[in-house]
Amino acid sequence: MDRVLSLEAARLTLAGNAGPVEILKGITLSVTRGESLGLVGPSGSGKSSLLMLMGGLERATSGRVEALGQDLTAMGEDALARFRRANMGIVFQSFHLIPTMTALENVAIPLELAGMPDAMARAREELEAMGLGARLGHYPAEMSGGEQQRVALARAAAPRPAIFLADEPTGNLDSQTGAAIMELLFGLRDRHGATLVLVTHAPELAERCDRIVRLADGAIVPETEVGAKVEVRA
Template sequence: MQTVLELRGAELVLDGNAGPVEILRGIDLSVARGESLGLVGPSGSGKSSLLMLMGGLERASSGSVRALGQDLTSMDEDGLARFRRGHMGVVFQSFHLIPTMTARENVALALELAGRPEAARRAAEELEAVGLSHRLDHYPRQMSGGEQQRVALARAWAPRPDILLADEPTGNLDSATGEAIMTLLFGLRDRGATLVLVTHAPELAERCDRVVRLADGRIA
C-alpha cells in the first residue's frame, strides 16, 4: 500500500521564554493512502504540533517530513502553500472561517485558490452535502459552532485533497453535532481521502483504522 505521509526522526523545538522547548522528539511514523489515523494523548503531548508538521504548517527542526513523495522540509513557504492548495485540506479546531465572507464564499475561495472551475456553484453543492443549503449566504457570526465546523469541513474537502488533517474536529460540539461531524469525516475517507485526526474523544478514535498515542513529544 502506498505511503502518503512519512516522518523520520522528526523533531520540533520552539523558542520559549526560558529557552528552547522540545515539542516533538524523534517521531517515526508512516500513513498509508486511504488510511484513517487517530492521534491521541494528554494535552501538551504534541498531537496538534505533529499534525502541523504533517501539513507543513510547522517546519521540523530536524529529521524529515514527506507527503506524497515530496520533502516538505526542503520547501519554502510559497512551495508549501502551493502543495497544500493542491493536495491537503486542514480543519482547525477554531474553524478559521473568514468572518467577512458568507459560507458559500468561504468554500468558494478554497476552490478558486485551487484553480477549480465554477467555484460558487460547487461551493453550494458542497454545503448542501453537509446539510447547510439553508445557510449559503449566512456569515460565520450567524451560525452555530456545529454549522461553522460543517462549513470548515466543506471548505477543506471541496478541492478534493489527497490528505485531510483535522484538529479536534468535534472538540467544541455537543454530542449530537459531534456524531454528525464524525459521520461526515469518515464519509470523506470512504471517498478516497487519507484522514489524520487529533482527538480527545474515545468514540472518534475508535472509528479510526489505527490510533497512535503521544506522550511528552514521543510516540508512546
Template sequence: MVTPKTDIVLSLADARLTLDGNAGPVEILRGISLKINRGESVGLTGPSGSGKSSLLMLMGGLERPSAGEVNALGHDLSMMGEDALARFRRGNMGIVFQSFHLVPTMTALENVALPLEIAGAADAYDRAEAELEAVGLGHRRNHYPTEMSGGEQQRVALARAVAPRPEILLADEPTGNLDAKTGAAIVDLLFGLQASHGATLILVTHAADLAARCSRVVQIADGQIVGDSGAGA
C-alpha cells in the same frame, strides 16, 4: 507541481520540533518516525501537551521540523519554501481546525469556494454549492459565520476542506468546541466525506470513542510515539 503516486502518503523520519520558551528551548517532538498509507484513517491520541497538534502541524507543513524529515506525497516539506508549501497544501491537503477559521466577511458559499477560486477552478461556486448541500447547509449558503451555530460553522469548514478533493485530510480536535450531539454528527460527516472522497484522514482527538472509529491509532506522550495499532502492518 507533479505528485508521484505512492501507497505511502505521509512519512516522518526522526522528526523533531524544538521551540523557544520563556525558560529556553522546549522539545515538543522528540524523534517521530511514522508512515501513513493511502486511505488510512489515523487517530492521534495522548494527553494534553503531548505534542499531538504539533505533529499534525508538521504533517501539514505549518511547522518546520527542527531536525529530521517530513515527506508528503513524495515531497520533502522541510525543503520547500513558504510559497511552495502553500501551493502544495492548496492542491493536496484539506485542514480542519477546532476553531473553524472561516473568513467572517464571507458567506458560507464564499468560504467554501475560496480555495477553489485560488486554485483557478472555473466552476468554483457550483462545486462549493454542491459541497454545502452534501453537509446539509445548502439553505445557509448566503449566511455569514456569525449567523450560524458552532456546528454549522464546523460543517462549512469541513465542506471547504474537502471541496478541492484533497488526498490528505488533517483535522485538529474538530469536535472540541461542540456539544456532544453536534460533535457526533460532525464525526459522522467527517468519516463519510473521507470515505466518499477517498482521502487519507489524520485526526487529533482526546475522545476514545472517536479514535476507535479510525482504522489506526497512534498514541503520543511527551513528544514521542508510545503506541501504534498499525505498527508492523
C-alpha cells in the same frame, strides 16, 4: 501499500521564555493511502504539533517529513502553501471562517485562488452535501457552531484533497453535534478516498480509525506499553 505521509526521526524544537523547548523527539511514522489514523495522548503530548508537521504548518527542526512523496522540509513557504492548497484539507477546532463572507463565499474562495473555473458550483455542491443548501447566503455569525464547522469541512473537502488533517474538530461542539460532524468527516474520507489523520481526546472517535498512535512527552508510546494496535475497520 502507498505511503501518503512519512516522518523519519522528525524533531521539533521551539523557543521558550526559559530557552529552547523540545516539542517532538524523533518521530518516525508512516500513514498509507486511504488509512484513517487517530493521534491520542494527554494535553501537551505533541499531538497537534505532529499534525502541524504533517501539514507543513510547522517546519521540522531536524529529520524528514514527506507528503505524497514530496519532502516538505525542503520546501519554501510559498511552495508549501501551494502544496497544501492542492493536496490537503485541514480542519481545526476553531472554524477560521471569514466573518464578512457567506458560507458559499468561504468555501469558494480557496478554489478561486487556485484558479478553478467551477469554484462556485463546487462550493455549492459541497455545502449541499453537508446539509447546508439553505444556508449558502448566511454569514458565520448567523450560523450555529455545528453549522460553522460544516462550512469548514466543506471548505476543506472542496479541492478534493488526498489528505484530511483534523485537529480536535469537535472540541468546541456539544456531544450530539460533535458526533454528527464526525460522521460527516469520515463520510468525506470515504467519499473522496482520502487519507485521514485525526487528533482527538475522545476515545470513541479515535476508535473509529483504522489505527491509533499514542503520544506522551513528544514521543510515540510503543505498542508494547499501550497494548496491541487498535483495528476497528474491516
